[in-house]
Amino acid sequence: MSDIHALSGAYAIDALDDIERAGFERHLAACADCRAEVEGLREAAALLPETALAAPPASLRERVLDDIDAVRPLPPVVAAPVSAPRRPRRRVAALVAAAAALVAIGGVGATVWHPWSDESSEAPTVTASDIIAADDAESWAETLPDGSSVEITRSAALNGAVVKTHDMSPAGPEKVYQLWLQHDDVMVSAGLMPSGPDNTVILRGDPATADGFGITREPAGGSDEPTQPPVALIDFAQA
């Protein structure tokens, strides 16, 4: 354990000075273990106010509710806002329409791959809008038994693919959704899904040559190969 790692507790409860905090936040950006630990320690710290409960004056409630009247909630963090898709090819028209609906619904509460939840430092070079707007973009969608939906759009020319989820249930404690590209009969990890029901994720690897796409539920941190049956499986050979 590096020395800076030991600052996680003090960071979680704001007990660092400004310089230490800035340094630790740089470390956090690169250390998934520390991010996970800080989250857990903040949960623990959030229990402490249970021992200090104090009812505020009733007037505070009115002031707070007055305040919010004048303020619009910030939009969710969206790394790659998806522009209106180009006129779709006939074959994917329905899917693109579904995608447009997803964008409309997902405008609030959707989260997009974000440096904080990115487990690796290699940022994809194509954006989701590049892929969706590509001339050769093709889409596949699948609705899962729980009513959630997964849509993947691939551009072979860009060697890029973007996955959108809608209403995905949480992977579960200590679990994560892992994305896979199938090459022949081998599943190659294409990255981990950030938490949250609505995500837009650009796949890693070589979607252009892949035969299919799958999602499995894996232990936190992901697996080298799928250890669970897929929750979603899409065959790129099917129209």
Add this chain to the structure above:
Amino acid sequence: MDRFGQVSPGASSNEEAPAAATDPSSVLTALLRRAGRGDKDAFAELYDATSARVYGLAVRVVRDPAQAEEVAQESFLEIWRGSARFDPDRGSAVAWMLTIVHRKAVDRVRSAEAASRRDTTYQRRNQLIEHDTTADAAHASLEAHRVRSALTSLTEVQREALELAYFGGYTHTEVATMLDLPVGTAKTRIRDGLIRLRDAMGVAS
């Protein structure tokens, strides 16, 4: 300074609602997400469910009730503004909210002006809390009891360091000086104390 266990003015009646069939944590998550879509009724419910924790934390850290109200008011406004950015899979709604409140409260006490004011209001606030403790003792929550029990699993120095840092708003180096610990060890005490609390309460890590 106060021990964790001594101050317990009780919760608002809403905060004491009996555990419903639905997990209270997921209720708060749902309210916060609705707030993110601009739902003011949801935010009012969220306020009622958390205001005793938010204000209680603020008053414990900044001590002056008027300043604590300001901290709570600013915090709720920031919570409303940021509600669509809350990510339920990275932690609970209440932890996300109280992180905001705590940061604001700490920023407040670390400003020089506040530092001089808090000392003069300490006595007044202490009396206030004592009164509340008596009046609302019956409202002491089951959760508070669980937290206090969990805190007994900490060593004395872990508990002191955690208390000075969290409720006192001191940095770990200040805490080291106050507790006569070698520089660099208070941060370890704080972390170890939080880990014990986390494990004793079964918080997902």
